[in-house]
Amino acid sequence: MNQDNTWLLPEGIDELxxxxxxxxxxxxxxxxxxxxxxxxxxxxxxxxxxxxxxxxGTGRDLExxxxxxxxxxxxxxxxxxxxxxxxxxxxxxxxLRHDAPTRLCYIGSVLRTRADGLSGSRSPLQIGxxxxxxxxxxxxxxxxxxxxxxxxxxxxDHVYLDLxxxxxxxxxxxxxxxxxxxxxxxxxxxxxxxxxxxxxIVDGLQADAATRDMLLALVELNGGEDVLERARGVFATAPxxxxxxxxxxxxxxxxxxxxxxxxxxxxxxxxxxxxxYQTGVVFAAFVPGEGQEVARGGRYDQxxxxxxxxxxxxxxxxxxxxxMRLGSYRPQALDGAVLAPADNDPALxxxxxxxxxxxxxxxxxxxxxxxxxxxxGCSHRLQKQAGVxxxxxx
Amino acid sequence: MNQDNTWLLPEGIDELxxxxxxxxxxxxxxxxxxxxxxxxxxxxxxxxxxxxxxxxGTGRDLExxxxxxxxxxxxxxxxxxxxxxxxxxxxxxxxLRHDAPTRLCYIGSVLRTRADGLSGSRSPLQIGxxxxxxxxxxxxxxxxxxxxxxxxxxxxDHVYLDLxxxxxxxxxxxxxxxxxxxxxxxxxxxxxxxxxxxxxIVDGLQADAATRDMLLALVELNGGEDVLERARGVFATAPxxxxxxxxxxxxxxxxxxxxxxxxxxxxxxxxxxxxxYQTGVVFAAFVPGEGQEVARGGRYDQxxxxxxxxxxxxxxxxxxxxxMRLGSYRPQALDGAVLAPADNDPALxxxxxxxxxxxxxxxxxxxxxxxxxxxxGCSHRLQKQAGVxxxxxx
Numbered sequence: 001m002n003q004d005n006t007w008l009l010p011e012g013i014d015e016l017x018x019x020x021x022x023x024x025x026x027x028x029x030x031x032x033x034x035x036x037x038x039x040x041x042x043x044x045x046x047x048x049x050x051x052x053x054x055x056x057g058t059g060r061d062l063e064x065x066x067x068x069x070x071x072x073x074x075x076x077x078x079x080x081x082x083x084x085x086x087x088x089x090x091x092x093x094x095x096l097r098h099d100a101p102t103r104l105c106y107i108g109s110v111l112r113t114r115a116d117g118l119s120g121s122r123s124p125l126q127i128g129x130x131x132x133x134x135x136x137x138x139x140x141x142x143x144x145x146x147x148x149x150x151x152x153x154x155x156x157d158h159v160y161l162d163l164x165x166x167x168x169x170x171x172x173x174x175x176x177x178x179x180x181x182x183x184x185x186x187x188x189x190x191x192x193x194x195x196x197x198x199x200x201i202v203d204g205l206q207a208d209a210a211t212r213d214m215l216l217a218l219v220e221l222n223g224g225e226d227v228l229e230r231a232r233g234v235f236a237t238a239p240x241x242x243x244x245x246x247x248x249x250x251x252x253x254x255x256x257x258x259x260x261x262x263x264x265x266x267x268x269x270x271x272x273x274x275x276x277y278q279t280g281v282v283f284a285a286f287v288p289g290e291g292q293e294v295a296r297g298g299r300y301d302q303x304x305x306x307x308x309x310x311x312x313x314x315x316x317x318x319x320x321x322x323x324m325r326l327g328s329y330r331p332q333a334l335d336g337a338v339l340a341p342a343d344n345d346p347a348l349x350x351x352x353x354x355x356x357x358x359x360x361x362x363x364x365x366x367x368x369x370x371x372x373x374x375x376x377g378c379s380h381r382l383q384k385q386a387g388v389x390x391x392x393x394x
Numbered sequence: 395m396n397q398d399n400t401w402l403l404p405e406g407i408d409e410l411x412x413x414x415x416x417x418x419x420x421x422x423x424x425x426x427x428x429x430x431x432x433x434x435x436x437x438x439x440x441x442x443x444x445x446x447x448x449x450x451g452t453g454r455d456l457e458x459x460x461x462x463x464x465x466x467x468x469x470x471x472x473x474x475x476x477x478x479x480x481x482x483x484x485x486x487x488x489x490l491r492h493d494a495p496t497r498l499c500y501i502g503s504v505l506r507t508r509a510d511g512l513s514g515s516r517s518p519l520q521i522g523x524x525x526x527x528x529x530x531x532x533x534x535x536x537x538x539x540x541x542x543x544x545x546x547x548x549x550x551d552h553v554y555l556d557l558x559x560x561x562x563x564x565x566x567x568x569x570x571x572x573x574x575x576x577x578x579x580x581x582x583x584x585x586x587x588x589x590x591x592x593x594x595i596v597d598g599l600q601a602d603a604a605t606r607d608m609l610l611a612l613v614e615l616n617g618g619e620d621v622l623e624r625a626r627g628v629f630a631t632a633p634x635x636x637x638x639x640x641x642x643x644x645x646x647x648x649x650x651x652x653x654x655x656x657x658x659x660x661x662x663x664x665x666x667x668x669x670x671y672q673t674g675v676v677f678a679a680f681v682p683g684e685g686q687e688v689a690r691g692g693r694y695d696q697x698x699x700x701x702x703x704x705x706x707x708x709x710x711x712x713x714x715x716x717x718m719r720l721g722s723y724r725p726q727a728l729d730g731a732v733l734a735p736a737d738n739d740p741a742l743x744x745x746x747x748x749x750x751x752x753x754x755x756x757x758x759x760x761x762x763x764x765x766x767x768x769x770x771g772c773s774h775r776l777q778k779q780a781g782v783x784x785x786x787x788x
Contacts, residue, residue: 008447009440011467015481017489018435018498025436029423037750039731039757039770041412042419046403047441047503047517048461053402067442069461069474072507073405080463080474087409095411100765103757104412109441109503113466123441134760138736142758258738337433342532344652356431363433363497364536366528371494376433 012115012122014321024125024324026331028107030153031127031320038146040105040129045087047108051079056306058086058277065112080111084126086277086303089313092132093304101133107320121319128297128317132304135312137248140281140299141255147295147316148260151285155328156294160264162284163253164271166298167245168231172215175239176207186215190270193219214238222268225253231269245280252281277303283316287326294322336379337361338391343384351382351389406509406516408715418519418718420725422501424547425521425714432540434499434523439481441502445473450700452480452671459506474505478520480671480697483707486526487698495527501714515713522691522711526698529706531642534675534693535649541689541710542654545679549722550688554658556678557647558665560692561639562625566609569633570601580609584664587613608632616662619647625663639674646675671697677710681720688716730773731755732785737778745776745783 009015016024032042048069055063067080081087088104096102107127115122129146131139144161151159169190173183182201189197202215217234221227228250235242246269253265271282280299287294297316304311323329340352342365352362363376373381373394382389403409410418426436442463449457461474475481482498490496501521509516523540525533538555545553563584567577576595583591596609611628615621622644629636640663647659665676674693681688691710698705717723734746736759746756757770767775767788776783 008444010442010444010465010472013440013442015440015485016438017485018437021436021438024438025426032419037755039755042415043412044410044415044418046407046409047505048404048407050402050404067463069463071404078404091409091411098765098769100770101760101763111441134763136761138760359431361431361433366495366532367530369495369528371492375492376494
């Protein structure tokens with residue numbers, strides 16, 4: 001390998017230089033403080049876990065996205081976290097075990113074997129919040145509001161929401177007696193809205209004509225909130241669970257209209273995002289010109305069960321680097337730094353300590369150093385005048 | 395795998411629950427703000443890199459500590475960072491390319507295949523600072539002072555410093571014409587202060603008697619600052635580079651006495667810590683009762699060369715989780731949270747927003763929720779009285 005590419009980074013892996021890192025750190029703090037204000041407590045989950053724990057209850061999508069390692073100590077397989085949500089659920093179910101609703105938030109790098117979506121990143125800085133212990137529209141709406149507050153703080157404009165419910169498709173698939181293979185194939189075709197494929201798959205099912213018609217109707221059930229009225233017609237004879245799912249989405253949409261009247265809501269009843277652990281309402285936020293969602297979430301009530309305690313759960317997550325890239329958030333500008341000469345005078349040392357304690361950046365000059373102090377961001381210099389270290393403009 | 399251990403974490407891997415995570419986050423911010431005040435700019439380095447870039451110039455210790463992965467996209471080998479210092483050096487040498495001294499700081503998880511030291515952690519949260527572009531005592535002392543400031547802020551008491559210089563051993567080994575194998579064996583025996591082994595290795599060397607005596611003397615050259623005077627005697631006829639190294643350590647010790655008069659300094663000229671990239675003075679901080687250092691660093695002038703630009707470099711790093719565990723730092727206590735009833739009154743919504751903006755934690759009650767608000771950390775409740783949402787103690 002020659003010098004020129006010794007520094008190249010793998011595809012989808014990035015690093016942040018000072019200006020970007022400072023901005024990201026400021027946004028990180030602002031968001032975590034916001035989550036604290038909403039009662040969400042920070043947890044820090046492990047970067048690697050035994051593969052079994054990491055993937056329990058999460059489905060095959062996440063498994064394919066997970067980097068695997070061998071543990072030299074135990075000889076067992078480890079996985080690098082590709083998603084923090086299941087880890088937070090494990091902490092709620094196994095470590096905290098509260099009866100009251102538990103609100104957790106987190107931020108951390110995750111790694112994915114393949115780039116996720118249009119940002120092309122394989123190392124998102126996942127930030128998110130999860131609410132455990134309450135099954136109902138109110139907790140989903142709280143999470144949706146916190147997700148939208150996150151995007152507002154990050155300075156994303158013209159955000160719109162996509163709402164769906166995994167129960168619609170799942171219950172229809174069950175009613176149609178579909179095999180796991182058929183269900184996966186139809187799900188995949190629905191995500192692409194590939195009508196000829198959808199028709200072919202549905203035509204091949206053993207299901208009755210009414211159920212087949214409902215499955216075919218799914219591909220059209222997206223648009224404004226009028227979709228919910230249409231869906232009520234289409235699913236009039238569907239299993240109760242399908243109709244309940246539609247009603248649930250309608251209730252969430254109604255609450256959102258009150259809480260966030262300016263946010264356009266789009267309904268897509270064929271939409272089933274994320275890693276297959278969702279069990280109820282699902283949602284995603286988009287901004288114009290980005291095909292990929294900027295934040296997403298939903299309800300996932302079963303995941304804690306394998307860790308000893310099934311708890312209702314809902315949450316959202318986003319990639320902080322994507323929010324930084326697409327949003328207008330900028331940190332407060334830094335004041336110019338102060339250059340302190342290379343002098344061992346204890347009075348200078350005290351003055352430097354005092355300035356730093358007051359929030360100034362003070363850079364010590366190094367004997368014989370190269371470069372212009374202005375290039376180092378300095379606007380002032382400490383200089384001894386009549387025995388006192390005075391701050392003078394450069 | 396049964397339910398009981400689905401949640402078990404691999405050896406040396408931990409997770410932080412809310413109280414710990416909040417404390418760590420507070421200390422993180424305090425330290426990064428301190429580094430900013432000293433002119434150190436935050437960078438965020440990638441969690442994985444091509445193995446070649448990651449290990450370039452760092453030596454075999456680090457290679458053994460590095461988890462390896464296969465990149466499904468490029469087919470090449472990736473490594474998970476086990477140390478952030480070489481990454482920061484790459485950023486300085488290849489991305490920033492300033493002429494003036496560059497000060498960088500960082501914080502991030504690193505992973506190690508085997509537990510490092512007594513803390514037993516395989517996932518330290520590495521925090522550190524690096525100063526590039528100045529070769530001399532002043533930059534080493536600045537880094538030493540910032541390291542000690544880090545430990546002071548973290549609330550570690552009775553810290554003492556160990557000072558050494560890799561030049562002493564390296565130059566003697568070169569003068570003795572030692573093979574790489576002999577050098578490694580002697581180095582390893584010196585770290586353990588295994589006198590019979592040291593004698594056997596030195597006796598087997600082709601070197602002249604004077605050089606052999608100097609190598610044997612190394613094991614005794616540790617103690618208070620008087621060691622430096624003894625070393626001057628022992629190395630009177632040694633190559634100039636050996637004597638220069640001793641003088642360099644003496645100059646650093648002298649400056650430290652002025653800057654940090656209360657910090658005990660211990661000198662060990664046989665000590666060669668860390669991952670073999672150090673080239674000059676090396677140092678470590680200890681606290682009583684912990685065999686493992688709590689922070690360490692040193693000069694490593696050559697590492698940037700492979701990335702296209704050799705720059706003098708010095709820096710330190712520590713594990714923030716260790717500092718948290720051993721130090722007395724505690725975050726400000728949280729005020730009790732406010733419980734806001736499940737009520738859609740827009741006036742309540744405004745009051746909640748106002749309280750949160752003023753820094754209060756406000757938790758929305760969820761209809762039918764379990765648990766006692768006091769267990770959720772609430773001390774107050776919003777209640778409508780005469781049409782106004784009032785804050786009442788619980």
